[in-house]
Amino acid sequence: MVRIVLDAGHGGHDPGAVANGLREKDLTLAIVKHIGRMLAEYEGVELHYTRTDDRFIELCERAEIANKLKADFFISVHINAGGGTGFESYVYNGGVSAATIAYQNVIHQEIMKAIGGVQDRGKKRADYAVLRETHMPAILTENLFIDNKNDAAKLKSEQFMLQIAYGHVVGLEKALGLKKKENITVQQQVNQPSNRGLFKVQIGAFSSEDNAKRLAREAKRKGFNVYIVKE
Incomplete structure (x- = not known):
């Protein structure tokens, strides 16, 4: 069993960065x-x-939640501000384990692959409370700049938000050695159609061809017919 704590930055009376x-x-x-x-x-x-x-939680409380759970991994998600652009990730700038650095390397790379066409601001270290006070490997991600109009336009796209999440998940999968469940079934009730036509489902749009192919392979393993179309 791998215990993961997901931390959504800010909340409640603390909106974090606000722009656009x-x-x-x-x-x-x-x-x-x-x-x-x-x-x-x-x-x-x-x-x-x-x-x-939408509630406020002190930084020390966030770390305490993970510590009490004896989590295996802690990941804190943020959006940047300050006039820049792109993606960056952080681990604590004090003593960190080799595993923490290895996890950052993998997760950072997979997020960059998933979001594509975004400036890579690098893998960094900082004295952030949620990284300093957690007792397990921890990483903080800064996903684009809310005060950059081009970045903000991407953040307003639900598809791009899914790509950010997908990058985090694939990174965690590779870093922690996670495996997909064997028998995942998706059930949806629909009215019987008047004809025997086909239902077409778009499951993603990626700037990275490798990520598109990877998702296609996963869908094919579940028995779906998948076609990659370049727009």
Whole structure:
């Protein structure tokens, strides 16, 4: 069993960064919920959240939640501000384990692959409370700049938010050695159609061809006919 704590930055009376009609606290919660739904498809994953709604939680409380749970991994999701652009990730700038550095390397790389066409600001270290006070490997991600118009336009796209989450999940899968559940079934009730036509379902749009092919392979293993179309 792998115990993962997902931390959506800010919340409640602390909106985080605000610009271009967006609030950081809303974006981080949406991304974390997407990550949680995707991770539910993996075996042996026990998920916990520091928050699942719009509430304020002190930084020390977030770390304490993970410590009390004796979590195996802690990941905190944020949106950047300050006039830059792109993606960056952080681990604690004090003593960190080799495993923490290895996890950052893998997760950072997979997020960059998933979001594509975004500036890579690098793998960094900082004295952030949620990284300093957690007793397990921990990483903090800064997913684009809310005060950059181009970045904000991406963050307003539900598809792009899913790509951010997908990158986190694939990174966690590779870093922690997670495996997909064998028998995942998706059931949907629909009215009987008047003809025997086909239902077409779009499951993703990626700037990275490798990520598109990877998702296609996963769908094919579940018995779906999948075609990749370049737009």
